[in-house]
Amino acid sequence: xxITKNEIKRGRFGTLPDGAEATLFTLANANGIVCKILxxxxxxxxxxxxxxxxxxxxxxxxxxxLQPYVEGxxxxxxxxxxxxxxxxxxxxxxDGRLFQLATNDGxxxxxxxxxGFDRVVWRAEPFFANGSASLRxxxxxxxxxxxYPGTLNVVAIYTLNDENELRLDIEATSDRPTPVxxxxxxxxxxxxxxxxxxxxxxLAADRYTPVDKLLIPTGEIQPVKGTPMDFTVxxxxxxxxxxxxxxxxGYDNNFALNGGGGRLALAARVxxxxxxxVLEVLSDQPGLQFYTGNFLKGPIKGKHGVVYGRHSxxxxxxxxxxxxxxxxxxxxxxxxxxxxxxxxxxxxFSAE
Numbered sequence: 309x310x311i312t313k314n315e316i317k318r319g320r321f322g323t324l325p326d327g328a329e330a331t332l333f334t335l336a337n338a339n340g341i342v343c344k345i346l347x348x349x350x351x352x353x354x355x356x357x358x359x360x361x362x363x364x365x366x367x368x369x370x371x372x373x374l375q376p377y378v379e380g381x382x383x384x385x386x387x388x389x390x391x392x393x394x395x396x397x398x399x400x401x402x403d404g405r406l407f408q409l410a411t412n413d414g415x416x417x418x419x420x421x422x423x424g425f426d427r428v429v430w431r432a433e434p435f436f437a438n439g440s441a442s443l444r445x446x447x448x449x450x451x452x453x454x455x456y457p458g459t460l461n462v463v464a465i466y467t468l469n470d471e472n473e474l475r476l477d478i479e480a481t482s483d484r485p486t487p488v489x490x491x492x493x494x495x496x497x498x499x500x501x502x503x504x505x506x507x508x509x510x511l512a513a514d515r516y517t518p519v520d521k522l523l524i525p526t527g528e529i530q531p532v533k534g535t536p537m538d539f540t541v542x543x544x545x546x547x548x549x550x551x552x553x554x555x556x557x558g559y560d561n562n563f564a565l566n567g568g569g570g571r572l573a574l575a576a577r578v579x580x581x582x583x584x585x586v587l588e589v590l591s592d593q594p595g596l597q598f599y600t601g602n603f604l605k606g607p608i609k610g611k612h613g614v615v616y617g618r619h620s621x622x623x624x625x626x627x628x629x630x631x632x633x634x635x636x637x638x639x640x641x642x643x644x645x646x647x648x649x650x651x652x653x654x655x656x657f658s659a660e
Contacts, residue, residue: 316434316441321346322374328429330374335441335468340364343468349426350387350445350464351377352494360584360659365500369621372611382604383493386426387464388419390449390456392491393597393630396524400633402485409455421454440469458484472657480649488643489628495601495621496587498580503619505546510577511539513563517629527635529564545600545622558602558619562595562629569594569639572652576624590654591626594639599623626653
């Protein structure tokens with residue numbers, strides 16, 4: 309699809325089982341970056357970024373067609389909610405009342421449940437903000453949705469600017485107290501193909517939250533120093549897999565960001581040495597989930613027939629800590645009537 313600056317294109321992407329149509333929106337900036345986003349799940353399906361020689365490559369994992377997004381479980385590129393990550397036992401207590409949620413990860417809830425925000429059609433409105441292509445997505449989650457209390461109204465805005473930044477701004481309001489913890493679940497591969505083991509990662513996190521065998525936090529917050537979790541100094545993603553106890557091997561861990569949340573700050577930097585591409589993630593959230601696609605198996609046939617295997621992409625998901633609802637010492641995100649939940653995430657691209 310040919311597109312130039314100051315132009316937003318839309319096209320039909322497929323039909324959902326209930327007959328609803330999914331629409332694909334294409335945004336571009338002045339420097340050759342092109343981003344494609346679905347109204348279904350707010351999914352980033354493609355993101356073309358130039359290398360050090362100016363050659364663009366699609367750096368996110370995804371599908372050519374709608375059906376695999378509907379049937380798949382990898383959450384490629386999607387908006388995640390109401391609560392990202394895992395909730396132990398699919399339950400929590402709020403204001404003295406126990407809530408039982410839908411479970412979809414063994415006994416736990418993962419990424420909002422059986423039909424989270426990644427499996428609904430959002431209302432989409434393309435527009436321009438200060439000359440930058442933007443897409444406003446809105447969704448109303450009804451009271452009782454996947455077990456959560458309150459009617460939640462969400463607005464998510466993607467903006468691609470000429471500073472080579474893809475920004476995601478999210479706001480939400482509710483008529484009852486409810487937990488909210490939203491994020492984007494893109495899988496990055498800055499080379500475009502192959503695995504991400506040679507990508508060099510830096511994290512602005514001196515601490516992380518250890519987990520049990522079901523990937524539920526133990527409640528501890530431990531220093532990364534002297535462990536394979538230490539990315540305070542740049543290191544290849546796969547360089548310490550042999551020191552991890554995870555099965556399958558790889559990372560699926562929450563890191564406590566040094567900024568602590570509340571203001572936009574650098575959370576992560578990824579450099580792909582061959583292409584020179586660099587991704588910097590800025591966030592105002594207290595945590596960042598780092599995941600190396602350990603459960604990508606099958607094989608999964610992605611765009612253009614490319615097969616995605618284990619470690620084909622990595623995720624950097626700004627959010628509150630996993631299972632925070634059952635750990636009162638963790639940072640909390642409970643939205644109450646009259647309040648507005650806000651968060652921002654910036655993905656900044658360059659090459660060196």
